[in-house]
Amino acid sequence: MTSTEAAVTIRIDDTDVALSAGSSILDGCRSVGVDTPTICYADNLTPVNACRVCVVELEGSRTLVPACSRPAEDGMVIRTDSERVRHSRRMVLEFLASSVDLGQADELTAWAEHYGADPGRYGADRAVVSEPVRVQDNLYIRDYDRCVLCYKCVEACGEDAQQSFAIAVSGRGFDARISTEFDVELPESACVYCGNCVAVCPTNALQFRTEFDLRAVGEWRPEDQTVTRTVCSYCGVGCNLELHVQDDHIVACTSPHDHDVTWGNLCIKGRFGWGYV
Amino acid sequence: MFGAGGGTSSYQEIEQTDLIVLWGSNAREAHPIFFHHLLRGIENGARMYCVDPRRTASAKFADRWLGIDVGSDVALANGVGREIIAAGLADTDFIRRSTRGFDDYERAVEPYTLDRVSALTGVPVAAISELAHAYATAESAQLLWTLGITEHHNAVDNVLALCNLALLTGHVGRWGSGLVPLRGQNNVQGGGDMGALPDRLPGFQSVADADVRSRFEEVYGRPLDPHPGLHLTLMFEAMARGELRALYVIGENPAESEADIGHARDALAGLDVLVVQDIFLTRTAEMADVVFPASVGWAESEGTVTSSERRVQRVRPAVVPPGEAHHDIDILVDLAHAMGSELGPRRPEAVWDELRQLSPVHRGMSWARLEAEGGLQWPCPDLDHPGSPFLHGWLWEDGLAGREPAPFSVVEHAGPTDVLTTGYPLRLTTGRALDSFNTGVQSGALDSPIRYGDELEVNPDDARDLELDQGERVRVCSARGSVEMHVRHQPDLPRGLTFTTFHFPGLVDTNVLTTDAWDPKSGTAEFKAAAIRIEKLSAHPQGTAGG
Amino acid sequence: MVDLHLTADVASPGERAAVDAAIGPDGAVVVHESERSIVAGRTRRQSRRHWLLPALHALQAEAGWISPGGLNHVADRLQIPPAEVFGVASFYGLFRTDDPGHTGSVTHVCVDPACEIAGASDLADELERAGSAVQRGPCLGQCERAPARFVQGRGEPDHVPADDAVPFRLPRPGQPHRRLTARLGVVDPTSLDSYREHGGYGALTTAIAMGPDAVIEAVTAAGLWGRGGAAFPTGVKWRAVAAQPGPDKHVVANADESEPGTFKDRLLMEHDPFALLESLTIAGLATGAERGWIYIRGEYPLATSRLRQAIDQARAVGWLGADVGASGRSFDVELRRGAGAYICGEETALFNSIEGFRGEPRNKPPYPTTSGLFGRPTVVNNPETLVNVLPIISAGPAAYRSLGTDDSPGTKLFCLSGSLRRPGLYEVPFGTTLRALLLAAGTEIDRLRAVLLGGAAGTFVGPESLDLPLTLEDARAAGATLGSGAVMPFDDRVDLAAVVTRIAEFFRHESCGQCVPCRVGTTRQHEVLLQLRPGRPLADDRRQLLDDMARVMLDASICGLGHTAAGAVRSALDLGIIGEST
Structure with a gap:
């Protein structure tokens, strides 16, 4: 928020909040410590506002509005914890939990509990997402039973970062899926294995192969991992890396999403090229 | 450029520029994350021209690709310069105020008419003219290059020819306008910054400057040799002549990376002593008398590296080095000690502080600031200085801030040394693939699903004429040697041009083919332009191809 | 502009020819000016992506599906990543992305x-x-x-x-008050001359003489509001776009008429196509937009060919083109066929569809009047709305207001189908009662159990609402909607539970899937209704669940589809026509 343009003031739950022009309602919520659930939002991606879990009540608006993408306008009066808001958030989380496996989405599970989501009230014969785990190479796997269709991977692969567009949303409605063309295997697709999709996935539907294999043998232990920031060893661009180390072995490589060289993105060499260490 | 060895611009500038000229660079594959910034620029409305013999992945993002003949870069640059002058588009105020040597330049480029340049480069007249007008009339423009410019026998001339264009139009020293060589290795910029150049001390200070030397001598406690040393290519020549008898190689693999590799290996084999310090037992290390195992710089060691935008950043140890491997500093200090000399501090931060004391451009970069500010761009002369997003702002200041005007350089076209003949009728150029890195010693451990190895890419029409099937194994011959490779049809290559990567020397010793002609000004070798022929391996007598 | 990666699949010669014909000679993004000079780039790519939908139609017609080779050819020509082409193709009901296994229609x-x-x-x-x-x-x-x-x-x-x-005729052709349908069945829809003989292009001539401000003033004074369902004042919309600078603006006729029970726009376009063109041209001149678009649903082949013919004829004599009607103003129209997606009737989904993206709605704001088609200021109107402009301009706002009510001036087209003897298109003044309309169409009032107003996105009303005057204000006051003008009575021979369940299935099928409330909500709503058993009351917890789902869809969905997906179901529950013990 370095803009020198005129600031706007909005009211969030009875607190006046001054924001720089171009800020979103979510920026306002975060600036006053109003914890707001998000799924499809990331600070290095353009908001697609598809998940709707961040909705808030805006005075004068017939429907709730998504905090992540709605620009703050002077004089807005916002409620973030009204019964309407809590109901919609609860239902969104309940809908997702009734459709896909959130077992490795700790943050979402915590929010679902917070809002009292009860996925058990849907029938046992309800439609659920049921796809085989796609293990097509040694770098990352795709387990779409965990996919909440937040579009983040599509944005990271496409317009917002890599511009390889190897994946897109296909199909429609409940049958919509993230897919390559005709679901061809990744090595046949435009995928360049930058892993930027994996880095933004909120549910572990996309997983580094290292994590997938360690989980399979019960040896994935995030609590025992250290994260060290350093600089990539390949070309001269100077990408910052975060090396995740467990038992003195690198088990994953990410990039800080707030560093202005990478904005969280890497290429195949930086993301996966640490095997020689 | 103008005396300092670094790109003039920040990555952020390309996001906000109006015109991008990518010349001899396939950044999409070689510098993927930089290319993200470039793509942001295109999203923001910048137009892009791409000059490259191949229609690379990068070129496919361009508004126009100019498919230049390998090694005709100076001709194209001079032709663009002449057209800018002829069309009255040169920035005459800037030229008068901030440059010198324009008259000589104008005379020198006069013969480079559009028609002649078109004949020399293979690029149509209209495309050359369009590039010239676009570059000259853009509000801001970034001119970028990589090894397509520098891996030639006349590398420095190529660079100077491009610098001339920036001086002609004032596209340097301003936000959004600049000259950007993209660095191929994570610390090649840092190596130069630290004085790993034959004629420079750390901070690009000349060894010939007695004042500079005396400051270093005071800290180092011993006299320094005022004469420049040898660059890599001269070293190999000195080895070949038997004058250079001992070599200490740190983190390089010349037994596989040098052009005309047979020649290079002979030179290494003939040494009295070869010492190699590396994290791998490379092919060079296998030839060594002594090998010092080093810790991995970026994952096992404390230190700094410098990126293509002159940004110094910290590296940190994440894992414990294996077995006997030690930090580079420890090896050097211990070796010096064993030889009866004390180098000083071992702690990386203390070594860095010694550098700051000696190198004015680094002086403001304390360890704490590098930590807190996510890196700093030199020059950063004091602790209050924010670092320098772009260089040469003085060109636009009154009185040039007391400096000398920037010089135009007169450079002439000189094509590749390895000329095409009836015996070797095809041009071979080399480059990099996205998922591999140089000779593959680091990237080899990466199990890439999209790697297809070093194949010989051939224009499909040429392949048809030569009766070369997709995937056919052939013998590729240059005047220096021959290797066997698989053919891959590649419609993005113009006729007469072939291409290969050089990432898998264990499979294909591509550099057997390349020439060891090198640039006397920089020491870089001409990896980019060999003359070859392709021979079929089949038993058919008509198999010899190439006419 | 991207460095495309295509699979090895190759298009058949027929597929190549079909695609190349559809996108035209200047459709390809990459131009090989010579072996050493190739033009492409972001601008060319962006400005040609809107050919994707026509290219996919061409492939589907040629091969019966979007084959991998055909898809690769489209991707290459338009420089659209194949995964995105697949994502778009698989979005639409009229495109198949698997081999049909037969070669017929x-x-x-x-x-x-x-x-x-x-x-x-x-x-x-x-x-x-x-x-x-x-x-x-x-x-x-x-x-x-x-x-x-x-x-x-x-x-x-x-x-x-x-x-x-079936030869075309309107039911009860002699009914008075016909303004919008006056030419239907009278004029030769294939002849510009015939259209002119019946008063055609008189309004445009008048509008040119009046000038843009006066035209917008007249539309505003007439009190015209949108007939697509949202009932937004047309003059306000036009004024907003007219106020945006420059000619790079659009007017769009939203002819993606897909609301179940609705067919009025089809009949207007089939039998009076020039009227839509004329009114769209007036909209263009009034708002200063130089480009007009007609987005017509893919299942309307006759209306499509009649409009194409009309566009060609109008262009030939200068009613479209660089100097429209000697006004000195430029305006032309392109026609785009939808491909089987109800959601594309939502205006921002329609923009994405034209632009060659999946027909997923955009978040609003920004509104189309500032950022619409191709990100430019855009007016979107339903054909019925547009053709209302002709009598407003020709006769003036006061004459226009001589029918209807103060808040709902003029006439309204209603589409009648269901339990009745004379289904068809009825034009009546606003304020006509539901009973009068149903009687005109031959409904047996004494057997009537419910009427669905406004289609699937509308509401059920019971026989107690028969005296409801059909106006915007009365419908709102009654908690109902006129919506698209679909009026569907059901009598005691109809299984209403099946009707309501089918409506829920419709929304499940047509949800684009972008936002969670609608994607999952429409699915779960349908699942609950599938458990309905005739004669058995809906359990309290199921009713609660339907209620909870209806609220989140209404409150948190991105677009109108989600907002209305539970409306008919809830009104059926409220009326007790489903879920009660009998």
């Missing part, structure tokens, strides 16, 4: 309520027994001649058998 049979009542399932079975490839699907916009069929042709043009078999 496909007959689509509507199974929505009016057609189901008229025996659609039997028809589908019969066609299948006769060897046709049949696809059962949502409303085809031919409810007045139910059960409806649409043939998606392979080796023959797309067509609707009823277009040839």
Whole structure:
């Protein structure tokens, strides 16, 4: 928020909040410590506002509005914890939990509990997402039973970062899926294995192969991992890396999403090229 | 450029520029994350021209690709310069105020008419003219290059020819306008910054400057040799002549990376002593008398590296080095000690502080600031200085801030040394693939699903004429040697041009083919332009191809 | 502009030719000016992506599906990543992305309520027994001649058998107050001369003389509001776009008429196509937009060909083009066919569809009047709304207001189908009662159990609402909606639980899937209704669940589809026509 343009003031739950022009309602919520659930939002991606879990009540608006993408306008009066808001958030989380496996989405599970989501009230014969785990190479796997269709991977692969567009949303409605063309295997697709999709996935539907294999043998232990920031060893661009180390072995490589060289993105060499260490 | 060895611009500038000229660079594959910034620029409305013999992945993002003949870069640059002058588009105020040597330049480029340049480069007249007008009339423009410019026998001339264009139009020293060589290795910029150049001390200070030397001598406690040393290519020549008898190689693999590799290996084999310090037992290390195992710089060691935008950043140890491997500093200090000399501090931060004391451009970069500010761009002369997003702002200041005007350089076209003949009728150029890195010693451990190895890419029409099937194994011959490779049809290559990567020397010793002609000004070798022929391996007598 | 990576699949010569013809000679993004100079780039790519939908139509017609080789050719020509082309192709009901396994045409049979009542399932079975490839699907916009069929042709043009078999006539052709339908069945829809003989292009001539401000003033004074369902004041919309600088603006006729039970725009376009062109041109000149678009649903082949013919004729004599009607102003129209997606009637989804993206709605704001088609200021109007402009301009706002009420001036088109004897298109003044309309169409009032107003996105009302005056204000006051103008009565012979369940299935099928409330909510709503058993009351927890789902869809969905997906179900529950013990 370095803009020198005129600031706007909005009211969030009875607190006046001054924001720089171009800020979103979510920026306002975060600036006053109003914890707001998000799924499809990331600070290095353009908001697609598809998940709707961040909705808030805006005075004068017939429907709730998504905090992540709605620009703050002077004089807005916002409620973030009204019964309407809590109901919609609860239902969104309940809908997702009734459709896909959130077992490795700790943050979402915590929010679902917070809002009292009860996925058990849907029938046992309800439609659920049921796809085989796609293990097509040694770098990352795709387990779409965990996919909440937040579009983040599509944005990271496409317009917002890599511009390889190897994946897109296909199909429609409940049958919509993230897919390559005709679901061809990744090595046949435009995928360049930058892993930027994996880095933004909120549910572990996309997983580094290292994590997938360690989980399979019960040896994935995030609590025992250290994260060290350093600089990539390949070309001269100077990408910052975060090396995740467990038992003195690198088990994953990410990039800080707030560093202005990478904005969280890497290429195949930086993301996966640490095997020689 | 103008005396300092670094790109003039920040990555952020390309996001906000109006015109991008990518010349001899396939950044999409070689510098993927930089290319993200470039793509942001295109999203923001910048137009892009791409000059490259191949229609690379990068070129496919361009508004126009100019498919230049390998090694005709100076001709194209001079032709663009002449057209800018002829069309009255040169920035005459800037030229008068901030440059010198324009008259000589104008005379020198006069013969480079559009028609002649078109004949020399293979690029149509209209495309050359369009590039010239676009570059000259853009509000801001970034001119970028990589090894397509520098891996030639006349590398420095190529660079100077491009610098001339920036001086002609004032596209340097301003936000959004600049000259950007993209660095191929994570610390090649840092190596130069630290004085790993034959004629420079750390901070690009000349060894010939007695004042500079005396400051270093005071800290180092011993006299320094005022004469420049040898660059890599001269070293190999000195080895070949038997004058250079001992070599200490740190983190390089010349037994596989040098052009005309047979020649290079002979030179290494003939040494009295070869010492190699590396994290791998490379092919060079296998030839060594002594090998010092080093810790991995970026994952096992404390230190700094410098990126293509002159940004110094910290590296940190994440894992414990294996077995006997030690930090580079420890090896050097211990070796010096064993030889009866004390180098000083071992702690990386203390070594860095010694550098700051000696190198004015680094002086403001304390360890704490590098930590807190996510890196700093030199020059950063004091602790209050924010670092320098772009260089040469003085060109636009009154009185040039007391400096000398920037010089135009007169450079002439000189094509590749390895000329095409009836015996070797095809041009071979080399480059990099996205998922591999140089000779593959680091990237080899990466199990890439999209790697297809070093194949010989051939224009499909040429392949048809030569009766070369997709995937056919052939013998590729240059005047220096021959290797066997698989053919891959590649419609993005113009006729007469072939291409290969050089990432898998264990499979294909591509550099057997390349020439060891090198640039006397920089020491870089001409990896980019060999003359070859392709021979079929089949038993058919008509198999010899190439006419 | 991207460095595309294509699979090895290659298009057949027929597929290549079909795609190349569809996108035209300047459609390809990459131009090989010479072996050493190639032009491409972001601007060329962006400005050609809107050819994607026509290219996919061409592939589908040629091969019967979007084959991998055909898809690669489209991707290469338009420089669109193949995964995105696949994502777009798989979005639409009229495109197949798997091999159909046969080489013939496909007959689509509507199974929505009016057609189901008229025996659609039997028809589908019969066609299948006769060897046709049949696809059962949502409303085809031919409810007045139910059960409806649409043939998606392979080796023959797309067509609707009823277009040839049943001569067109409006029910009760002598009814007074016909303004919008006055020429239907009278004018020769294929002849510009005939249109002019019946007063055509008089309004445009007047509008040119009046100037843009006066035209917008007249539309505002007439009190015209949108007939697509949202009922937004047309003059306000036009004024907002007119106020945006520059000529790079758009006016769009939203002819993606897909609301079940609705067919009025189809009849207007089939039988008076020049009227839509003329009114769209007036909209363009009034708002200063130089480009007009007609987005017509893919299942309307006759209306499509009549409009194409009309555009060609209008262009030939200068009613479209660089100097429209000697006004000195430039305006032209492009026609785009939808491909079987109800959601594309949502205006921002429609923009994405034209632009060559998946027809997913955009978040609003920004609104179309500032950022619409191609990100430019855009007016979107329904054809019925647009043709209202002609009498407003020709006769003036005061004369226009002589029919209807203060808040709902003029006449309204209603599409009647369901339990009645005379289905069809009715034009009546606003304020006409529901009873009068139903009686005119031959409904047996004493057997009436419920009326669905406004289609699937509308609401059920019971017999107690028969005296409801059909106006915007009265409908709102009654908690109902006129919506698209669909009016569908059901009598005691209809299984209303099945009708409501089918409506829920319709939304499940048509949800684009972008936002969670609608994607999952429409699915779960349908699942709950599938558990309905005739004569058994809905359990309290199921009713609570439906209520909870309805609230989140209404509150948190991105677009109107989600907002209205529970409306009919809830009104049916409230009226007690489903879920009660009997």
